Amino acid sequence: DAKTTQPPSMDCAEGRAANLPCNHSTISGNEYVYWYRQIHSQGPQYIIHGLKNNETNEMASLIITEDRKSSTLILPHATLRDTAVYYCIVRGRGTSYGKLTFGQGTILTVHP
């Protein structure tokens, strides 16, 4: 699975959009980009995933660059409850029955 690089921490004002970047320059053609988050003391929570097209769901949007070497997770209107560690994970589908390799992630702090 490709390695990812994320900033260790970010701040965001409540109500504003939070844009979390992820670099995955060694991603291969069959690898997807997944985002999870972990709110303090809870289990990780799946947010969104994509291959090359931009994706949106009720939680967030995922923007993947055309060369697929980086992506951005967007929380359109961040709330205090979005404060968490956000993990960007790159993984091939159809492999290893879903093994996820977590990095250090980005600590997002949403402040009033």
Place this chain on the structure above:
Amino acid sequence: DTAVSQTPKYLVTQMGNDKSIKCEQNLGHDTMYWYKQDSKKFLKIMFSYNNKELIINETVPNRFSPKSPDKAHLNLHINSLELGDSAVYFCASSQTEDGYTFGSGTRLTVV
């Protein structure tokens, strides 16, 4: 209804003891996992079971033995507990590769 439930939530025990953590999922998923999160907050996979069959064993010491009596349950038994086993253990399940559902974790403290 809790989708992935683990028991106990907290476990404090002495070195050398044997303990078990239980996990149950009511999502009808075929694959279940155990992850370990250490004091530095790194999450690492330990085991993966698909339909009761062991798929992934990530060089975990033999003192750790997973058991899957059916596809809705994946228990973790740990023998001869050591201080370094102190961590938060998360159970998870998935059906497709679209996303995992994690449990709320079991905080194990070995004293």
